[in-house]
Amino acid sequence: MMNTALKLLLKQHVGPPCKPIVKINEQVKRGQLIAVPDGIGVNIHASFSGKIVEITSDYIGIEDFDLNEPLDNFVKLDKNLNHLQLIEAAGVVGAGGAGFPAFIKYAHPFENNDGTVIINAAECEPSLQHNIYQIENDFDTVLRGLKYMMEVTNAKKGVVATKHKYKKAFLTIRKALEKEPNIELFDLSDMYPAGDERVIIREVCGIQLAPGELPFKAKAIVSNVETFKNITRAIEDLRPVFTKDLTVGGKVNLNSSGKVFMDVPLGITAREMLEKVNGVIEPIGPLYVGGPFMGQIKDIDTPITKTTGGFLVAMPLLDLKEEKFGLIGCECGAQLPELRDLAQLMKAEVVGELNCKRMEPDENGRLRCNLPGICPGQAPTVLKLKKMGATTILIGTCESRTNTVARVTPNMGLKLIHKSDFTLRATGHSLYRRIDKA
Known part of the structure; x- marks a missing residue:
């Protein structure tokens, strides 16, 4: 038994934190519902059997749990629920990072059976490998999740979008789809952010969504590999997400x-x-x-x-207290507040801050990229920062914009640091410094 309390955060999704429905000293079972949405959100279930020892506005603490508790030992969902209700009860969210409730995303069927449900299998972030591992070792569970959601939404077509550089996964998918006439394999461009929802819609459906527009406008729904796995588990195994x-x-x-x-x-x-x-x-x-x-x-x-x-x-950050930083914000990587914090950790002085020319406010005022993955030349932006006194440009940008910045900074006598440099070096991955011909 573990004595250190396990903390289950009450906010694991888009929307406000969930409301606890358990009490201090209550004994809970793995898979038991312990918190419910307070507005938009999803259910949260105990990930171990144990005793509730702490409840705050941020988390629920569980003690006296067994790290070796079998994963198949859990409280099952109500078998009388339909597919969409099971997804809601299970607390399925976009597992790729967005955290949007899956039951909301799939709640509205397509009219005229003309929609498309897409598996995002881009595994776009360098060094992350678990989605491709899932495909290579158990794609069938993911595929069944896609078929369930095609049925729920009356979708005419399914698509598995991935990159051919993942050779084993690519061949696994292709073989699995030989007997699936309504599901096709799509080869995504090998660039970051190919896994961005709007990039996938643009490549697969040929429709460019404006900032703030949802995929449903393109008659499409996109979820990542693990989300579809969790959908299958909720429907077939009555298993919550824990x-x-x-x-x-x-x-x-x-x-x-x-x-x-x-x-x-x-x-x-x-x-x-x-x-x-x-x-x-x-x-x-x-x-x-x-x-x-x-x-x-x-x-x-x-x-x-x-x-x-x-x-x-990551690798240790550089001590650059003698440098003057110019920052370029980007929705696809790091926006200005994050770059500002990173510059502070490196003890550098920030003398200028600008956003990529693609950034524009959506209907809610949030700055969004109007064409993710396709970036304009950044020479004017870099030149402005140099005139502000910058000696080093700090970015956290998509692959396309990194290329455009890398092309001009040496010619202006400036140094270039990308937010990802320190993790990529640590994982042995090549840096994003490709300089294409103009």
């Missing part, structure tokens, strides 16, 4: 390029996962939760949630 697949890598002693862990109970911390790869290799930089592009710097005791994609230990 585990997560993820990748652990970076400056660690075992598999620095990334080790995949499947079905890790929610609430297990980064510290515990790093122990499973024999600890870190000092000196280290920040811990990123997620991938090199979209990951966020977090504490080592950060618990796993339904949207955790990975734990990557």
Whole structure:
């Protein structure tokens, strides 16, 4: 039995934190419902059997749980519910990071049976590998989830969108679809952010959505690999979502390029996962939760949630107190507040901040990229930052814009740092410094 409390966060989704429905000292079973939405959101279930010892506005704490409790020992969902109700009861969210409730996404059937349901199998973040691992080892579960959602939404067609560089996964999908006349395999461009929802819609459906527009406008719905797996489990096994697949890598002693862990109970911390790869290799930089592009710097005791994609230990950050930074914000990677924090960690002075020319406000005022993955030349932006006194340009941009910035910074006598540099170096992945011909 474990004495240290397991923390199950009450916000693991889009929307406000959930409301606890358990009490202190209450004994709960794995899979038992312990918190419900307070507005938009999803149910949260106990990831272990144990005793409730703490309830705050942020989490529910469980003690006296057994780390070796069998995963098939859980409280099942109501078998009398229909498919969509089971997905809602199970607490299925977009497991790729967005955290949008799946039951809401699939609640409205397509008219005239002309819609498309798409599996996002891009595994776009470099160093993360668990979605491709799932496809290589058990694609059938994912495929059944797609077929269930095609049935629920009256979709005419299904699509599995991935990259041919994942050769084994690509061939696995192609073979599985030989007997599926209404489902096709789509070969995505090998670039970041090919896994962005609007990029997938653009490539698969040939429709460019404006910032803020939803895929349903293109008569399409997109979910990632693990989301479809969780849908199948909810429908067939009556299983709530209480585990997560993820990748652990970076400056660690075992598999620095990334080790995949499947079905890790929610609430297990980064510290515990790093122990499973024999600890870190000092000196280290920040811990990123997620991938090199979209990951966020977090504490080592950060618990796993339904949207955790990975734990990557970065290289030590540079001490650049003599440098003057110019920042370029991007929706596809790091926006200005995150770059500002990163510059502060490197002790650099920020002398200028600009957004990519593609950034524009959506209907809610949020800055969005109007054409993700296709970036205009950045020479004027870089030149403005140089005139502000910048000696180094700090970016966290998509692959296309990194290319355009990398092309001009050397000619202006400027240094270039990408947010992802420190995690990519740690995982042995090449940096995003490709300079294409103009």
